[in-house]
Each structure stands twice: as structure tokens, then as C-alpha cells.
Amino acid sequence: MSPSPGDHSGRTIPEWMDLKNLNGRLYYMVLKAADGHVLPKNPFLVGRSVEQIGKVEGAFYEKSQNWYVLKLRNKEKSRELTKLTKLIDGTPIKIEYHPRLNQRKFVVTCPEVEGMSNQELQAELSSQQIIDVRRITKKTSNDIVITNTLILTICSTIVPEFINFGLLRVRTRLYYPLPLLCRTCLKYGHPKSKCTATLACNRCHSSDHDSQACTKNPYCGNCKQEGHTLSSRICPIWVAETAALKLSTEKNITIAEARKMAQQISNINTYANILKSDQPKTMRSVKSTPARSIQSQQQQQQQQQLPNQKRSPPANQPNTVSPPRKRLTSDPSPEDKATDIDNTSGNLCSQSREMISSNTPAPSQLPSPPSNPFQPTPSFNNKFDPRHRKTCNK
Secondary structure (H helix, E strand, C coil), X not given: CCXXXXXXXXXXXXXXXCCCCCCCCCEEEEEEECCCCCCCCCHHHHHHHHCCCCCCCEEEEECCCCEEEEEECCHHHHHHHCCCCECCCCCEEEEEECCCCCCEEXXXXXXXXXXXXXXXXXXXXXHHCEEEEEEEEEECCCCEEEEEEEEEEECCCCCCCEEEECCEEEECEECCCCCCECCCCCCECCCHHHCCCCCCCCCCCCCCCCCCCCCXXXXXXXXXXXXXXXXXXXXXXXXXXXXXXXXXHHHCCCHHHHHHHXXXXXXXXXXXXXXXXXXXXXXXXXXXXXXXXXXXXXXXXXXXXXXXXXXXCCCCCCCCCCCCCCCCCCCCXXXXXXXXXXXXXXXXXXXXXXXXXXXXXCHHHCCCCCCCCCCCCCCCCCCCCHHXXXXXXX
């Protein structure tokens, strides 16, 4: 699958140009403290410890997990980093592959695998780095129907364009997960099993009663608005979480980075909408119109209100009378043009005939033919003589 805009998980240059394999696909590593220790707050110390083995393409710190995320493009160096157990100051550390960013999920549809279990499919697809297979189910009025659409998890940062089911080649597409909503505290970002808050009502976000016995008006505690519940898809928080998950899936970044990026995009759009909606049209026209044009418009309106009175010139212009303009003659019609062309061509033809007749000598002035046929023909100075043309042709 071709990478989406902003996704640099694949190779940066072709393989035949990368002889040392320094620009391969992206690997995400995690550097964290081991044996109950805490990482030092000096980032230069951590950087010098890692660069002993080799330079990394990039890194960032996840405060929620208290670890560093390293980006590499050389598989051999990533294996060497896993052998690093101490920093320069002696702090014990552990470097391993990122549990989530080195895996991608995608969807395929293959009706021919109907009847096969998920374990059998995973065993058959393990040669293509597939580590998990899950079927999508569809809920009907009576029961749950198992479909032939599969969610596959690959141990790679690149989603393949096709996946092989035996002799069949099936096209893949990205898998976009839904926002994770905790059913206990009704907040996004964590499951119910990891929540320690008290149970809240799904309808009014109150913690003193159950949602099934609630008769209050719907109220969303996330966006602080009435008219919809917490799990409603018209909630602005749900829309923002969906946009962040889409960015995280397409660009293969953490959900925290995707939320910041989505917030920046929404701020830009909101600012543009404010400029378009809140600014009145009269203010835009006044700002874009010069002062002189405004004065001229006011003067035209005053003159239109008093059509019978004599119009006076503006105050900033002298009362001068411009001289009368000469009336331009109208263009000749096509018939007149044709007549003029015929007259001109006729005059030219008559002039050329007069020139020819004046230069042509009389018959008495022409030299007589020689009596001796071997005598050379005398030269003719008149180029209009027909005998001269015959002689030249010979």
C-alpha cells in the first residue's frame, strides 16, 4: 500500500542506492528504566549513551509512560540497541521494540475463507508476518453474524498493498478504529478495566443513580452541552477523537501526537470560519475601497437625489470647462471598402499598361533579321520585346 501523505514509515531511497541499508523501513524502539529505577532528567546523558552504538533518526519522550521512543532505519542497529543495559552514569535500562507502533492493522475481504477458524488463518498467514487475525461480526435483530471480512495485524510499520491467500491475491485497506470510551467514567482514552472512578450515568453524567432509571434530559459531560448523550456521534469530543485516530492510523504516530495535530487543524479552520462569518460585508467593502472612491460614490448619490438641479463640480476640483471633443467619423461599411479596393486595383492596372506601351518600341525601330543565318543575332536592349524572350529561352 502506498504511504499516505506525511507517513515516512517506508524507505526514503531505493534499495539499490542504499548499499549500507541506512535508509530502510522505520523501526520504533522504547528506552525505559529497569529494576525499578528512574531515568535521569538530563536528555544529553541519554543521547550520548544511545549514540555510542549509532545515530537515530529521531526520538521523543512519552511522559505518560516515562520512556523514550527511538526511531531507527537500520535493523542491525536496532538489534544492537537491545543489548544496551546501562547508561553512561550507570542507570540500568531496557531497550525493546515498541509494543504498538511497530504493528499495523488492515482489513481484507475474502469469501473463500468461510469456514476457517482464526487460528488456522493465522498459521497460514504467519509467513507474511501476520501475528493476529480477527473476524468482523455484524449484529442483526436475532443473532450475531460472522462475516468474511478480516482484521489482520502485521508485524511491520508498512501496510502491504496485497495479501496472498494461497493463489488468491487480495487487496488491503486501512483499519480505522472507533474512539475508546470508558463505560465507567465515560471518558475517552482508556478501557473500563483500567478505570478507578465511580460509575456515572450515561444519560445525564451523574454518579448518584443508574442510567436505566434516569429520566433527566440528555447531558454530555465531555463537551458540557445538552441535547445528546456521552456516546453520541454528534458530540464535538467524539468527532475530535475520531479525527485524531484517523491521523494516528494514516501517519503511524501516537495518539497524543495525533490529538495535537488535529487540534491545530481545527484551530486553523475555526479561525478562518470566524473571519468569514463574523466580519460584516460593509466593513470588508469599506476596507477594500479607497477614500477617493468613497467620496465619489457619495457625490453620485447626492446628484441622483437632485436630478433637476444643476450639478456642481466636486469641492476639491476646479470649475473648468473642457473643450468640445471632435466627433469621430464612423467606420466605412464593407460595401464602401470593396468599392475603394476595386478603384485602386483599376488605377494600378491602367498605370502598368501605360508604362509597358511607352517602353515598347515601334515595329519600324526593331532591327531587321540578319540575311545570313549564321550571323549572330544582335542584342536587344528592350526587355519587353518578345524576340528577346525567345532568344533568352534558347
